[in-house]
Amino acid sequence: MDTNTIVVLLQSTIRVSVPLILTALAGLYAERSGVVDIGLEGKMLAAAFAGAATAAVTGSAITGIGAAMLVSVAFSLVHGYASISQRGDQIVSGTAINFIAAGATVILGQAWFAQGGRTPALSADARLSTYKLPGADAVRDVPVLGPIYSDLLSGHYLLTYFAFAMVPITWWVLYRTRFGLRLRAVGENPGAVDTAGISVVRMRYLAVICGGMLCGLAGAYLSMALANGFVKNMSAGRGFIALAALVFANWKPKNILITCLLFGFLDALSIYSQNADLPIMGSIPDQAIQALPYVLTVILLAGFIGKASPPKASGVPYVKER
Amino acid sequence: MVLLEGRPAFRGLAVEGQRKDPKHQKTGLSKMKKFVLSLLATAAMAAPVLAADAKPAIIYDLGGKFDKSFNEAAFHGAEKFTKETGTKFREFEISNDAQREQALRKFAKDGDNPIVTAGFSWTEAITKVAAEFPKTQFVVIDTVVKAPNVKSIVFKEQEGSYLAGVMAAMAAKSGTVGFVGGMDIPLIHRFACGYAGGVKSVKADAKVLQAYTGSDPSAWNDPVKGGEITKSQISQGADVVYHAAGGTGVGVLQAAADAGKLGIGVDSNQNGLQPGKVLTSMMKRVDVAVYNSFMDGKKGEFKAGVDVLGLKEKGVDVAMDDNNKKLVTPEMEAAVKKAREDIESGKVQVHDYMTDEKCPY
Numbered sequence: 001m002d003t004n005t006i007v008v009l010l011q012s013t014i015r016v017s018v019p020l021i022l023t024a025l026a027g028l029y030a031e032r033s034g035v036v037d038i039g040l041e042g043k044m045l046a047a048a049f050a051g052a053a054t055a056a057v058t059g060s061a062i063t064g065i066g067a068a069m070l071v072s073v074a075f076s077l078v079h080g081y082a083s084i085s086q087r088g089d090q091i092v093s094g095t096a097i098n099f100i101a102a103g104a105t106v107i108l109g110q111a112w113f114a115q116g117g118r119t120p121a122l123s124a125d126a127r128l129s130t131y132k133l134p135g136a137d138a139v140r141d142v143p144v145l146g147p148i149y150s151d152l153l154s155g156h157y158l159l160t161y162f163a164f165a166m167v168p169i170t171w172w173v174l175y176r177t178r179f180g181l182r183l184r185a186v187g188e189n190p191g192a193v194d195t196a197g198i199s200v201v202r203m204r205y206l207a208v209i210c211g212g213m214l215c216g217l218a219g220a221y222l223s224m225a226l227a228n229g230f231v232k233n234m235s236a237g238r239g240f241i242a243l244a245a246l247v248f249a250n251w252k253p254k255n256i257l258i259t260c261l262l263f264g265f266l267d268a269l270s271i272y273s274q275n276a277d278l279p280i281m282g283s284i285p286d287q288a289i290q291a292l293p294y295v296l297t298v299i300l301l302a303g304f305i306g307k308a309s310p311p312k313a314s315g316v317p318y319v320k321e322r
Numbered sequence: 323m324v325l326l327e328g329r330p331a332f333r334g335l336a337v338e339g340q341r342k343d344p345k346h347q348k349t350g351l352s353k354m355k356k357f358v359l360s361l362l363a364t365a366a367m368a369a370p371v372l373a374a375d376a377k378p379a380i381i382y383d384l385g386g387k388f389d390k391s392f393n394e395a396a397f398h399g400a401e402k403f404t405k406e407t408g409t410k411f412r413e414f415e416i417s418n419d420a421q422r423e424q425a426l427r428k429f430a431k432d433g434d435n436p437i438v439t440a441g442f443s444w445t446e447a448i449t450k451v452a453a454e455f456p457k458t459q460f461v462v463i464d465t466v467v468k469a470p471n472v473k474s475i476v477f478k479e480q481e482g483s484y485l486a487g488v489m490a491a492m493a494a495k496s497g498t499v500g501f502v503g504g505m506d507i508p509l510i511h512r513f514a515c516g517y518a519g520g521v522k523s524v525k526a527d528a529k530v531l532q533a534y535t536g537s538d539p540s541a542w543n544d545p546v547k548g549g550e551i552t553k554s555q556i557s558q559g560a561d562v563v564y565h566a567a568g569g570t571g572v573g574v575l576q577a578a579a580d581a582g583k584l585g586i587g588v589d590s591n592q593n594g595l596q597p598g599k600v601l602t603s604m605m606k607r608v609d610v611a612v613y614n615s616f617m618d619g620k621k622g623e624f625k626a627g628v629d630v631l632g633l634k635e636k637g638v639d640v641a642m643d644d645n646n647k648k649l650v651t652p653e654m655e656a657a658v659k660k661a662r663e664d665i666e667s668g669k670v671q672v673h674d675y676m677t678d679e680k681c682p683y
Contacts, residue, residue: 008557012550106386116388118569121576121595227545228576231569232386236544271547271554274533275500287506287537 007147009268014156015226017264018163019044019218023242024249024256025170026214030076031251032174033207034187034313036090039079039097040215041239047072047219049105052119052230053112055126064126064224069216075101076212077205084204087317098239106232119223119230128157128225157225159217164257166214171253183207187311190318200318218242244297247308263293378403378616379412379434381425383441385542385568387415391589392568392608396440396463398590399612407620422447430455436473436619438463438612442509448472459624461615463608464509466628474628475611479509480516480672481665482604482638483564486586487520488661489640490562491528492654493584493601498529500555502548502574504567505541506534508676513566513588513604515681516672522683523670524657530683531555535570545573552577552585562586562601575600584649593645601649603641607631634666 023040030037050071055064075097082093106117113119133154140150174180185193186203194200222238223230245263249255270289301308380400382393393415400411412434414425426447429437436459439448445465452460452469459471466474490499501517503510518530533551535541548570552563556578563578564586565571571588572595578585579599587593587603594600611631618624631637640658642650664670673682 004557008554011557012554015553016546016550110388114388115390116386116394118388118390118572121572222546226549227573229572231543231545231572233540233543234545236540236547267547268550268554271533271551274551275531275555275558286534290536 003144003147005272007151009265009272010152012268012271013261013265014152014160015264016267017260018157018160019221019226019238020242020245020260020263021163021167021257022214022218022221023239024245024260025166025253026211026218027243027246028170028174028251028253028256029183029207029210029214031246031314032187032311033183033204034190034311034316034318035080035083035204035208036094036315037079037208037211038091038094038240038243039075039101040094040211040242041235041237042094042098042101043072043075043212043215044219044222044239045098045105045233045235046075046101047216048223048234049101049109049119049219049230051216051220052122052223053109055122055224056113056120056229059123059126061126061128061224065128065217065220068220068224069213072216072219073209073212076208076215080205080208083317084201084208087319090315090317102233105230109230109232117230117232121229122224126224127228128159128221130155131158131161157221159221159225162217163221167253167257174253179206184311186318187313190313194318194320200320204318241293244293247310248293248297248300250308251310266290266292377410377412377434378436378438378619379414379429380438380440380612381422381429381444382413382415383439383443384416384418384539385441387413389542389569390592390595391571392606393440395590395606395608396438396612399609400438400616402609403613403616407617409616409620411616419443423451426451426460427454430458433458435459436461436615436624438615440464440608440612442507459619459626461611463611470626473615473624473626475615476628476630477606477608477637478630478632478672478674479513479566479604479606479638480519480674481633482606482640483513483516483566484520484523484665484670484672485633485640485658485661486564486602486604487517487522488524488657489520489602489650489654490517490564490584490586491521491524492651492657493649494528494561496559496561497525497527498531498559498561500531500552500560500563501533502551502555502563502565502567502571503532503534504536504565504570505539506537508679510534510566511679511681512675513564515675515683517564518681518683519672520661523661529559531558531560535567542568542570544570545576548573549577553581556581556583564588564604566604587641591641591643593641593643597645598648600646602646605639605641607637607639610637632665633662 027037027040047068051064051068054067079093082088083090109117136150136154139146182203186200190200245259249259266289270286274286385393387393387397438461440463442464444462448460448462448467452472461473463475499521501514514532521528521530535544535547552574562584565574566588575585575596579596584601586601589606592603675681
């Protein structure tokens with residue numbers, strides 16, 4: 001396996017990990033505040049649709065991203081209203097969001113564009129464009145480091161760089177700011193936070209809104225960067241993989257980055273292995289590689305590797321007085 | 323069409339629900355709840371409860387009516403029939419496997435005739451329902467069901483794919499071409515195998531990269547993964563990428579065009595999806611199959627049995643139009659013509675993967 005192959009594999013890894021990273025971070029905000037969010041898949045799908053539809057109509061990528069985030073946040077607020085204000089079952093509310101998104105996107109898409117739930121292909125302006133790092137062309141011929149800089153690090157979408165930057169930013173927000181401390185506390189022991197005079201409901205709403213925005217970006221990335229328009233059910237389970245990544249990463253930002261890159265790498269590997277034999281492993285059925293993220297997560301949850309320790313109050317609606 | 327017809331149906335359901343259950347009429351809220359519930363119920367069953375007189379009917383597969391591919395071709399055939407005869411047709415898009423039998427039975431009960439189903443996943447449902455309604459004529463496309471009232475139409479995709487392969491090999495300067503399949507099933511391998519055969523007939527040492535999107539039906543609707551596979555194949559040297567992947571293929575053609583390479587479309591004429599960047603499309607004349615079935619039904623000439631449509635029967639072909647005019651060289655055209663003649667005359671036998679699940683190329 002030469003440098004070029006490795007670079008190609010890693011490039012692909014980065015491309016497919018971005019939606020996972022953004023979505024897993026979205027889940028992190030919500031779950032750290034004590035709101036379980038299995039509606040990630042649905043929000044990403046709805047955002048992908050809103051982004052592509054808006055960008056197709058207005059011809060502007062920025063407006064598309066804005067619409068994607070707006071719709072995703074709106075869904076988050078619905079989830080918030082059901083599970084924070086009304087203290088409903090968070091799993092049920094999340095599942096409902098997944099179903100609504102799957103159905104509504106196709107119905108609205110069909111009603112607006114009459115292309116079977118598909119949005120029209122985006123023009124170049126309406127699509128996110130890639131960004132070349134300074135000096136990428138100049139150093140391309142430097143051995144080893146050249147291709148790494150100019151092919152692997154350069155030439156991605158701005159959203160890609162943003163997604164990677166969000167990991168340390170999220171860590172800093174969660175562990176170094178007052179907001180983060182309160183957010184984590186609300187997820188562990190909301191009673192204590194309430195006693196300290198901080199509104200649990202407000203904190204949780206803020207958390208799901210943060211999650212909504214990140215999920216919106218993930219959706220926009222799918223339909224406006226990786227693909228060129230919306231196709232029904234295009235999120236294809238990525239929200240659930242992100243959820244698995246969140247669990248596997250033990251609800252920690254740094255681990256999320258590593259896990260998402262690992263899951264992304266497995267995806268890239270399964271594609272690559274279909275076309276060429278892998279070194280050492282030879283040819284393995286790609287289905288086996290595709291199933292690995294789920295298998296690993298189940299093994300983790302079963303307690304074989306490490307221990308999953310979710311936020312203590314996660315999934316429990318907060319009732320002020322008993 | 324489905325949506326429009328569906329609307330009065332669920333309105334009816336909601337009203338019915340209120341009438342039957344007077345308790346729920348007390349408050350606006352419970353009425354609302356009831357309405358939402360019945361909405362959900364309708365959505366869940368996506369009930370084909372459409373009152374209608376007997377008509378020819380078509381039921382699409384999971385890819386959906388406007389997949390720019392297989393199902394859309396079926397729709398166009400049905401549409402052509404209506405345009406020419408004035409006879410309307412009924413249609414339904416299933417959204418999950420459980421609806422197959424339900425929809426078939428509903429249409430058969432309403433007396434619709436003939437009922438055409440598009441897609442290889444219909445085998446079981448047709449076998450069952452055809453036995454229950456022996457007087458109804460069923461047509462199934464892409465799979466074979468043996469019953470006295472079922473006509474099966476299958477295509478020799480390997481022959482059309484062979485022509486596509488000939489063109490791909492001539493267009494690919496690198497000597498490497500790619501193939502992206504949707505779901506990993508024998509039918510799609512048939513495309514891949516014919517394609518490989520065509521490629522190798524031009525360049526015996528050419529490399530054909532093959533990859534499949536997945537092993538469940540979501541593989542037909544994942545343009546992101548399709549694009550990712552295409553990028554991977556291009557990075558391994560592929561100059562032309564052929565897809566047989568339904569909605570996923572949109573991503574394949576997009577990724578190929580983005581990279582300045584060529585794609586090859588499938589089922590419908592997809593040359594216009596990325597004008598000047600799609601070498602050709604392997605057209606499967608599903609539209610012709612549907613049109614003929616409806617016509618036979620109307621004229622009362624329905625015959626059960628198996629129809630195999632190949633190049634000779636004009637069931638498959640490669641698309642040539644203004645969008646790909648500049649890409650097709652005279653040599654390419656000549657090579658395609660020759661290959662076509664050889665296949666039609668039987669001089670070249672394109673291997674059918676489904677006969678032995680092996681590809682000799």
